[in-house]
């Protein structure tokens with residue numbers, strides 16, 4: 157367990173209040189149950205003239221978490237299917253694309269079976285499977301990432317040829333980039349008669365290039381595939397492109413390990429109990445395996461594929477529905493197989509207790525005020541900003557000023573710069589990426605305010621550019637101190 161002020165106070169025989177005071181002198185605020193990292197605890201002990209060595213007892217959870225360590229170079233690494241998520245502006249054709257790909261290219265099998273929506277499905281191209289996550293949209297994508305799940309290998313960005321790059325396209329690009337995932341553009345609705353194939357397309361290429369996605373046809377490195385979910389044009393090309401990119405990235409996994417992966421969605425079904433769709437990342441998941449997923453655990457009673465067929469096992473990148481967990485996990489939570497049901501119960505119960513505690517204690521997120529300390533603690537590596545403003549000109553002016561403030565110690569990353577009010581999607585991105593939201597002459601939507609409060613995300617609003625740069629300048633220099 158981590159060191160807290162309370163345990164440190166007991167270990168040193170020093171009053172907790174005296175430790176808190178020292179911390180305050182170091183410019184940090186904390187509560188008695190706040191976690192301290194080991195170095196800080198040792199530093200505090202030194203302040204009281206004691207040398208502290210922190211030895212952590214191994215817990216069942218430590219053993220469990222070790223299962224997520226990437227496999228060391230092993231002879232068992234084999235290519236695995238890529239996992240794809242489709243993002244894009246509303247009505248540009250994400251759902252149609254998912255459906256059309258599913259219908260045209262579903263893995264054929266003799267037993268047939270009706271396709272089931274379990275959160276993901278597989279299609280086959282060139283005799284190789286490709287996995288599609290069934291929930292399109294960057295909110296779900298980034299909400300999963302906030303829980304530590306990076307399931308997506310490649311993002312397909314759908315852009316309608318009659319509409320071009322729209323606000324949510326810009327958002328989607330920012331979310332994919334923040335996750336460091338390669339992007340393939342599906343230039344969709346290419347069948348529409350009003351899509352002038354030369355001028356319209358070069359206009360959209362220009363918009364994409366402006367967002368940092370320079371099309372291959374223009375000498376850049378972003379594949380743009382022209383598609384239509386109505387005629388089916390380009391869909392095979394799209395799958396071929398995905399396969400090429402997957403090969404380029406040499407996606408591999410070890411199917412011989414005990415399985416680990418991520419929950420994509422879950423529900424409680426009358427009669428069948430807890431059902432969860434999981435995506436296997438490493439190893440092979442089998443009926444009878446003991447699984448911990450989030451703060452739930454259980455022995456797998458049955459596995460079902462995306463046709464609702466009962467199967468015995470599922471390997472890397474395969475989506476399967478499992479039954480047998482005791483509580484409904486949250487999408488984005490990781491699972492791992494262990495060999496001991498008592499240990500699985502112990503991990504799950506520790507987590508339930510911790511979840512209760514955590515909902516009481518305040519979460520530590522990044523603000524301009526605590527940025528400097530958070531960086532000193534190495535909890536964050538850069539100042540991540542989301543800049544929303546009233547007009548494009550404001551954005552350009554702010555970004556130009558911010559770039560001047562960057563220094564070697566405090567890199568400034570602007571994850572998203574866009575015209576418009578502050579939305580829930582911005583808060584989700586900030587939460588997943590430890591970012592601060594800056595609104596210049598724009599207001600947050602009500603739902604965004606509520607969510608920011610819940611998640612402790614800092615929204616700063618400004619009307620004058622030099623105030624933005626002043627605050628950021630002070631923050632990167634460690635000059636902004638909390639007002640108490």
Ligand code: GDP
Nearest residue numbers: 245246247248249250251252344345384385386
């Ligand atoms: P989503 O909001 O991105 O999931 O978009 P949908 O898949 O729901 O599609 C929005 C609308 O665009 C629907 O009316 C679709 O029928 C239509 N649509 C989608 N793809 C195409 C296409 O390739 N060509 C044409 N003409 N219409 C399309």
